[in-house]
Amino acid sequence: MSGGLGRLPGAPAGVGGEPVASAQAARERSLALVIGPAGEDGALSLWDPAARALPLKVDFLGGRQGYRLAAERTRHERLIKALGKPQDGRDRVLDLTAGLGRDAALMAAAGFDVTLVERQPVLHGLLADGLARAADTELATRLTLLPEGEAAAMDLPAGPWHAVYLDPMFPARGKSAAVKQDLQWLQLLCAYPDAAEEAALLARARGLEARRVVVKRPRKAPPLAGLAPHHSHEGKTVRFDVYGPA
Numbered sequence: 001m002s003g004g005l006g007r008l009p010g011a012p013a014g015v016g017g018e019p020v021a022s023a024q025a026a027r028e029r030s031l032a033l034v035i036g037p038a039g040e041d042g043a044l045s046l047w048d049p050a051a052r053a054l055p056l057k058v059d060f061l062g063g064r065q066g067y068r069l070a071a072e073r074t075r076h077e078r079l080i081k082a083l084g085k086p087q088d089g090r091d092r093v094l095d096l097t098a099g100l101g102r103d104a105a106l107m108a109a110a111g112f113d114v115t116l117v118e119r120q121p122v123l124h125g126l127l128a129d130g131l132a133r134a135a136d137t138e139l140a141t142r143l144t145l146l147p148e149g150e151a152a153a154m155d156l157p158a159g160p161w162h163a164v165y166l167d168p169m170f171p172a173r174g175k176s177a178a179v180k181q182d183l184q185w186l187q188l189l190c191a192y193p194d195a196a197e198e199a200a201l202l203a204r205a206r207g208l209e210a211r212r213v214v215v216k217r218p219r220k221a222p223p224l225a226g227l228a229p230h231h232s233h234e235g236k237t238v239r240f241d242v243y244g245p246a
């Protein structure tokens, strides 16, 4: 990543970055981000050592994403509408681009058992830490994080899946100041997929045994890999493209 990542004492080595003794040391070395335990709960967190912004952690217990997780509210979410009704009681969704786990948490709150795949070590570390802190909750029983891996190439659990979900990075529109802080940090860590990567990810998803593949896109963006979906659920800023079995 440009600008570099500092790994503070207490962060697992697997997240990468260069070891630094403190956020102050990272600031002196002009590192763009640090990762380490922060706050009262010691949650593994990511932040800019030169800015005042709140550290970013994965919080399945409430926090910033909490309002979306009330079960009765989830059915109004476009993502949940795009997934369609569960058919077998505890239906399974495979989220191949888990990121910060927000969409996965929403799907789990709506009643799906969600398996998460993430290839970026920092994001994977934040997810694993968030799940460990939420271990006693009903929500966490519905979330399974696979070992860090590239979705297009790794071994995946067998289907059938109710749906495979994709939300790959897409360049943010508008002035960078308008882009939310955590998205800016995500953009430092995660590369945008090129056309070949997009095609490989969609092909992998569509090759799995699933009733549908759902892809999140900015509302005006072209469809993933240029492949027109069967139908879409459009919101103000994003849309969910739905593909039937290949």
Ligand SMILES: C[S@@+](CC[C@H](N)C(=O)[O-])C[C@H]1O[C@@H](n2cnc3c(N)ncnc32)[C@H](O)[C@@H]1O
Residues within 6 Å of the ligand: 096, 097, 098, 099, 100, 101, 102, 103, 104, 117, 118, 119, 120, 123, 149, 150, 151, 152, 167, 168, 169, 170, 190, 193, 201
């Ligand atoms: C836009 S973020 C996803 C945000 C997520 N939906 C959420 O609610 O937090 C995209 C994430 O997918 C991951 N990713 C993209 N392509 C991937 C692939 N082929 N295999 C595994 N992870 C991938 C990136 O590393 C990044 O963390």
